[in-house]
Amino acid sequence: xxxxxxxxxxxxxxxxxxxxxxxxxxxxxxxxxxxxxxxxxxxxxxxxxxxxxxxxxxxxxxxxxxxxxxxxxxxxxxxxxxxxxxxxxxxxxxxxxxxxxxxxxxxxxxxxxxxxxxxxxxxxxxxxxxxxxxxxxxxxxxxxxxxxxxxxxxxxxxxxxxxxxxxxxxxxxxxxxxxxxxxxxxxxxxxxxxxxxxxxxxxxxxxxxxxxxxxxxxxxxxxxxxxxxxxxxxxxxxxxxxxxxxxxxxxxxxxxxxxxxxxxxxxxxxxxxxxxxxxxxxxxxxxxxxxxxxxxxxxxxxxxxxxxxxxxxxxxxxxxxxxxxxxxxxxxxxxxxxxxxxxxxxxxxxxxxxxxxxxxxxxxxxxxxxxxxxxxxxxxxxxxxxxxxxxxxxxxxxxxxxxxxxxxxxxxxxxxxxxxxxxxxxxxxxxxxxxxxxxxxxxxxxxxxxxxxxxxxxxxxxxxxxxxxxxxxxxxxxxxxxxxxxxxxxxxxxxxxxxxxxxxxxxxxxxxxxxxxxxxxxxxxxxxxxxxxxxxxxxxxxxxxxxxxxxxxxxxxxxxxxxxxxxxxxxxxxxxxxxxxxxxxxxxxxxxxxxxxxxxxxxxxxxxxxxxxxx
Amino acid sequence: xxxxxxxxxxxxxxxxxxxxxxxxxxxxxxxxxxxxxxxxxxxxxxxxxxxxxxxxxxxxxxxxxxxxxxxxxxxxxxxxxxxxxxxxxxxxxxxxxxxxxxxxxxxxxxxxxxxxxxxxxxxxxxxxxxxxxxxxxxxxxxxxxxxxxxxxxxxxxxxxxxxxxxxxxxxxxxxxxxxxxxxxxxxxxxxxxxxxxxxxxxxxxxxxxxxxxxxxxxxxxxxxxxxxxxxxxxxxxxxxxxxxxxxxxxxxxxxxxxxxxxxxxxxxxxxxxxxxxxxxxxxxxxxxxxxxxxxxxxxxxxxxxxxxxxxxxxxxxxxxxxxxxxxxxxxxxxxxxxxxxxxxxxxxxxx
Numbered sequence: 001x002x003x004x005x006x007x008x009x010x011x012x013x014x015x016x017x018x019x020x021x022x023x024x025x026x027x028x029x030x031x032x033x034x035x036x037x038x039x040x041x042x043x044x045x046x047x048x049x050x051x052x053x054x055x056x057x058x059x060x061x062x063x064x065x066x067x068x069x070x071x072x073x074x075x076x077x078x079x080x081x082x083x084x085x086x087x088x089x090x091x092x093x094x095x096x097x098x099x100x101x102x103x104x105x106x107x108x109x110x111x112x113x114x115x116x117x118x119x120x121x122x123x124x125x126x127x128x129x130x131x132x133x134x135x136x137x138x139x140x141x142x143x144x145x146x147x148x149x150x151x152x153x154x155x156x157x158x159x160x161x162x163x164x165x166x167x168x169x170x171x172x173x174x175x176x177x178x179x180x181x182x183x184x185x186x187x188x189x190x191x192x193x194x195x196x197x198x199x200x201x202x203x204x205x206x207x208x209x210x211x212x213x214x215x216x217x218x219x220x221x222x223x224x225x226x227x228x229x230x231x232x233x234x235x236x237x238x239x240x241x242x243x244x245x246x247x248x249x250x251x252x253x254x255x256x257x258x259x260x261x262x263x264x265x266x267x268x269x270x271x272x273x274x275x276x277x278x279x280x281x282x283x284x285x286x287x288x289x290x291x292x293x294x295x296x297x298x299x300x301x302x303x304x305x306x307x308x309x310x311x312x313x314x315x316x317x318x319x320x321x322x323x324x325x326x327x328x329x330x331x332x333x334x335x336x337x338x339x340x341x342x343x344x345x346x347x348x349x350x351x352x353x354x355x356x357x358x359x360x361x362x363x364x365x366x367x368x369x370x371x372x373x374x375x376x377x378x379x380x381x382x383x384x385x386x387x388x389x390x391x392x393x394x395x396x397x398x399x400x401x402x403x404x405x406x407x408x409x410x411x412x413x414x415x416x417x418x419x420x421x422x423x424x425x426x427x428x429x430x431x432x433x434x435x436x437x438x439x440x441x442x443x444x445x446x447x448x449x450x451x452x453x454x455x456x457x458x459x460x461x462x463x464x465x466x467x468x469x470x471x472x473x474x475x476x477x478x479x480x481x482x483x484x485x486x487x488x489x490x491x492x493x494x495x496x497x498x499x500x501x502x503x504x505x506x507x508x509x510x511x512x513x514x515x516x517x518x519x520x521x522x523x524x525x526x527x528x529x530x531x532x533x534x535x536x537x538x539x540x541x542x543x544x545x546x547x548x549x550x551x552x553x554x555x556x557x558x559x560x561x562x563x564x565x566x567x568x569x570x571x572x573x574x575x576x577x578x579x580x581x582x583x584x585x586x587x588x589x590x591x592x593x594x595x596x597x598x599x600x601x602x603x604x605x606x607x608x609x610x611x612x613x614x615x
Numbered sequence: 616x617x618x619x620x621x622x623x624x625x626x627x628x629x630x631x632x633x634x635x636x637x638x639x640x641x642x643x644x645x646x647x648x649x650x651x652x653x654x655x656x657x658x659x660x661x662x663x664x665x666x667x668x669x670x671x672x673x674x675x676x677x678x679x680x681x682x683x684x685x686x687x688x689x690x691x692x693x694x695x696x697x698x699x700x701x702x703x704x705x706x707x708x709x710x711x712x713x714x715x716x717x718x719x720x721x722x723x724x725x726x727x728x729x730x731x732x733x734x735x736x737x738x739x740x741x742x743x744x745x746x747x748x749x750x751x752x753x754x755x756x757x758x759x760x761x762x763x764x765x766x767x768x769x770x771x772x773x774x775x776x777x778x779x780x781x782x783x784x785x786x787x788x789x790x791x792x793x794x795x796x797x798x799x800x801x802x803x804x805x806x807x808x809x810x811x812x813x814x815x816x817x818x819x820x821x822x823x824x825x826x827x828x829x830x831x832x833x834x835x836x837x838x839x840x841x842x843x844x845x846x847x848x849x850x851x852x853x854x855x856x857x858x859x860x861x862x863x864x865x866x867x868x869x870x871x872x873x874x875x876x877x878x879x880x881x882x883x884x885x886x887x888x889x890x891x892x893x894x895x896x897x898x899x900x901x902x903x904x905x906x907x908x909x910x911x912x913x914x915x916x917x918x919x920x921x922x923x924x925x926x927x928x929x930x931x932x933x934x935x936x937x938x939x940x941x942x943x944x945x946x947x948x949x950x951x952x953x954x955x956x957x958x959x960x961x962x963x964x965x966x
Binding site: 233266270274276279280398442443 | 696
């Protein structure tokens with residue numbers, strides 16, 4: 001018996017699987033997460049994987065959360081330790097009173113365990129080897145066997161897992177039955193030889209509702225399909241590659257002419273990120289909706305073209321699935337570290353529109369909207385995802401589309417408008433919003449053509465090195481950026497129950513951890529108004545929020561507080577009033593981290609918690 | 616430098632092509648390149664080729680990179696959209712434009728710095744993909760706009776205006792284009808309109824990746840000491856009011872020679888180019904033969920010109936991608952968006 005009382009918890013715990021990359025564990029682990037969802041219990045799974053194909057350690061963490069806290073929690077209640085390489089670290093990481101599940105085929109010295117945890121040994125290799133002879137089968141079914149054993153230990157309904165296996169191997173009867181067999185091998189062994197269930201249990205609930213379970217990259221790619229993207233150019237880079245791959249898969253399903261079989265899209269894998277963005281710029285210049293997906297190093301390479309997009313006013317959509325930088329950094333770890341790089345990408349005075357979706361549902365919505373915005377504002381729109389949203393399955397509200405919606409193709413002067421005698425100046429601000437009209441190449445035999453260039457030119461696109469002409473154009477670009485403020489998604493504000501002088505600003509994948517942290521902070525008596533920023537340029541409500549609070553915490557996942565810098569820079573406010581709360585070790589930010597950092601700061605300010613004051 | 620408009624009036628009796636357009640309808644703005652520049656001769660040949668082909672001027676998209684050559688699309692087809700993009704990146708911009716609208720004619724204009732150095736990769740990959748385009752490199756072996764540095768097509772052993780000897784091996788873009796699978800490969804000389812105009816016309820007509828390397832002398836950075844038109848000579852006879860580099864214009868080099876012969880052409884700086892016209896029995900459908908022919912003559916210091924290879928049955932990128940006949944840029948939500956009913960099904964599959 002452990003010398004610490006075993007953790008007892010229903011529908012609220014964290015299981016972490018420690019595996020070897022390439023061992024086929026991913027699908028079994030994902031099935032575990034899905035099976036819990038089928039119990040009506042929300043889960044939040046996360047892949048923690050190396051930049052490697054085979055051999056290095058990989059983890060899969062499943063947070064089981066009846067309350068629907070989808071951020072990473074931190075800590076592990078049950079470790080499924082399948083990787084000898086990381087054994088010591090994995091065992092050390094278990095919460096006191098937690099559980100260690102391991103393959104007991106080979107005896108382990110007692111020094112390899114801990115006294116304050118429950119150790120559960122299942123002879124996985126022995127069971128597998130006595131049943132299967134093929135080495136590949138042994139490896140794959142071992143994963144399903146531990147899934148079976150876990151189902152017994154955690155009191156899960158095996159029928160729900162069988163149902164999932166049935167869906168996955170629909171039409172492949174042999175695989176289906178052999179997987180179900182493996183599941184029961186593990187389950188039966190556990191039921192016969194172990195005390196089941198343990199303190200951690202899954203109980204049927206109804207907290208999932210109509211929510212869907214999808215990766216952010218796939219949702220963003222679907223957003224591009226719905227948003228009318230016809231050209232996609234990309235270069236493989238983790239963690240963004242699955243955007244283009246998902247776009248390809250979605251297009252194959254939904255974008256072929258039923259009669260001719262021809263494709264209503266073109267996807268090119270470029271030779272590098274320069275070519276990818278070049279293709280996007282060329283296609284957009286010519287009136288198609290085009291995008292690329294990349295990550296930090298790709299953004300660095302694309303900056304010259306991004307400057308051209310800004311200055312020559314060519315629409316472009318760049319999905320940036322952020323990872324830990326700088327340089328190659330940690331390619332398979334998450335961060336929100338390209339805020340400054342994207343907001344001001346390129347030499348010269350530039351500013352770009354950034355969108356910050358919080359989850360796959362918003363990734364879908366914002367991805368589709370990005371194409372309208374790009375054509376409306378005639379500039380680059382960045383969809384700022386990160387690895388945490390992009391490459392993990394996330395429970396989110398169902399995707400929605402309004403069939404009455406038409407695409408906003410922006411200000412495009414047609415042949416008819418030119419024939420009516422409309423004055424066409426490519427860089428002429430006719431509406432006072434800084435946005436000029438453009439024409440597509442090939443529009444009219446004698447009117448509306450112009451020479452697009454990255455060099456300075458006048459309102460009629462004629463080359464000019466006159467200082468006043470250049471300045472006039474730069475001011476209009478600024479005006480245009482101001483117009484963008486009211487076109488992009490607005491920040492969402494949620495106020496504390498009682499009036500407070502303290503606020504918190506956050507964005508993107510920090511969202512679920514922040515929501516949970518608010519509860520933890522309230523329990524400590526700290527009241528905070530919240531503002532979730534969803535886009536740059538900042539809407540005027542950001543400045544109002546800052547003005548209404550003495551101190552505002554800016555929570556983000558990078559070292560330098562990049563969003564905070566951007567807010568300070570763009571709003572010209574006293575930086576002292578913006579307190580950086582930064583998390584940047586490459587793991588997703590947790591509620592525990594946020595609550596501690598903000599709580600400590602509040603304590604440091606010697607704030608008397610409201611609860612104490614009233615009691 | 617300022618913008619120079621070109622007067623629009625012309626003689627009422629000016630000859631018209633099949634579509635009723637005159638030569639003037641294919642012209643652009645007044646060139647700001649040095650007078651006598653070979654590039655202006657290429658511009659004239661492009662105008663001539665488009666006039667002769669009776670192309671609707673506005674149905675051409677002119678795309679270039681950065682450099683002297685890349686400025687030229689402003690000087691022809693004034694009613695066409697042009698895009699002076701990023702140094703070395705014309706091929707990707709053109710590829711994207713082509714994907715968006717397969718119905719236009721794509722003319723890519725680049726230089727030797729643009730295509731053989733900074734944009735060597737993009738040059739290669741656009742050729743590999745078989746983008747339907749006419750890719751013209753105006754090749755002068757020198758960086759003109761930054762005043763005379765060697766480019767990657769400068770021959771080993773050649774001397775710069777400053778007297779520096781080039782020790783790097785030259786890139787022959789024609790040889791590379793052949794190797795990469797271009798389906799129309801030609802070389803010409805800016806001064807040889809008789810040869811160049813039909814080559815451009817044929818390249819435009821070709822479906823697939825057409826590549827033309829046009830040797831185009833730089834009169835500014837390809838002259839040598841001793842010439843009465845040299846930099847030093849001009850400076851000595853110039854009453855300078857400020858610090859300027861003044862260049863004396865001259866007539867573009869003109870050359871015309873019979874097929875099957877070798878002709879030595881003297882450039883402005885006195886250096887010589889041996890031009891070999893392809894033999895009458897040359898087979899332009901034999902890629903391997905073209906490569907051998909090219910290499911054999913290069914070894915003798917001769918520059919082979921003319922149509923070196925053509926595959927009349929070539930496929931282009933759109934065929935590889937199986938895209939619809941309708942230009943992608945004309946498709947709207949009704950054909951592109953799968954709609955809410957499909958989305959409901961997708962949602963259901965994700966539970």
